[in-house]
Amino acid sequence: MSRNLNDSSDLPPDAQAGSSRRQFISRLAAISASLSVAAPLARSATTTEGTALEGESPKKGTEGSLVEINFKVNGRPQKLEVDPRVTLLDAIRDRLDLTGTKKGCDRGACGACTVHINGRRVLSCLTLALMAQGEEITTIEGLAKGDDLHPVQAAFVGCDGFQCGYCTPGQIMSAVGCINEGHIRSDTEIQEFMSGNLCRCGAYPNIVDAIKMAAGQMKAGG
């Protein structure tokens, strides 16, 4: 396994062919937009009352209100100009192309968008990018050291801590926080302190196993 966990979760089975799912979806979108029947749909998807949709770069007319932000993401300084409405989640995914962090509910209820700000686990969907000014952000892409998975990533693989994998980046970021906070004294405590991360596949028992395994390794490894 030379590819890190997140990359593989984001790629279709035929990723080796050199075409990612995102590229595939983009091509599909381009094809459908070229069909006349899709035109009304495409129009409604661009702007409403002149406002940019969430997740898109701001459209003409809002450029005057762009704000510059500087922060570090996975150790690298980043400078962005964003509409004040852009969430940290959208900035990370759409502007920095770090698509490991997932958008689930986009309302702070599911935990799929969990990242670390200054080492603390938070929800990037309820954080404006502006609020991260000057902060250090770690996403799922920042956990592995080169080809070496973080112990929590390796434990999720080892314990089958997922099925479909969509909640997994958020689960792993939250699990790292849970272990660092020391909330791993019992299965019950792990369950309680991981309750902000929903898994619709129901991989919860294996997630708890993975956290216990990783916590043991992280302690042993100092």
Next chain:
Amino acid sequence: MRTFTYKVPSSIWQATSDFGQNSDFLAGGTTLIDLMKLEVMTPSQLVDINRLPMRGIELASDGLRIGALEKMSDVAENQEVVANYPVISQALLKSASAQLRNMASMGGNLLQRTRCGYFREVSTPCNKRQPGSGCPAIDGWNRTHAILGTSSSCVATHPSDLAVALVALDASILLQSGNNDRLVKLDDFYHVPGETPDKENQLKPGELITEIRVPRLPWAQRSAYLKIRDRESYEFALTSVAMALDVDANNVRDARVAVGGVGTKPWNLPKVRDALIGMPLNQQTFEAAAKLATEGAKPLRHNAFKVELVQRTIVRALMNLGGLV
């Protein structure tokens, strides 16, 4: 989300002067950003107060002081809070999720908006969101709604667990606007809806909660927060009780009781307290006192179960703290 301008003041004075018409203060953002996405809240300006010096958790001879920008998680795990006011720590830990507790501020927690589904859905009327438009909850889906403090305009519950604990402990909040400040009892801070459910509290435009003050109460070391909900974690209360109990041999010397999930504001229960003082520690005493909690309750079509459930919640908390179970 509607467009807004964004300001980052460096002093409380500047924060007040930056606060213009249709402004909102932004702290952790866990309520505000959510409700802005739903367009329930549509401020045209955000004043980000996160750089202001409203921090610190200090236990002094007169009690506990908590800066309003302290995060829920930090207060919940503070050793002085855990040892001296376990009810505060427990109320915080039973709120939201670990991620949200790392984000949400103490002041913001006290100002969070109701979880009433009609309030959160802009396509329906709501007197709290749009005064005069009506209340669909009264004849609609109201299983989670209030039975105490309701009116013909609004039956929404107050969602904060922390506020229930603080009201039980007779806490006050320091409100600051420019160079002026005032200390207000949290119990007095919140309004019942009456005819104006949109006016939820005493906060004036541009005024900030800067500090929480909890009086010294040595016997609050014997205190707890019991929360009953549809799932065991990461859920709002159907009923909850914040309680502190002072015991003398086999009698109740003093008590503090407030309940959540049932009131349009955190519901303080001085009558239950009075009924407990001097009484022997036993289930009969507790049940008699707990009955007083729902005096004047007005159950709705789907939430009548809360009348008995909140009484039982109080009895359970008393049994636990009294060492009877």
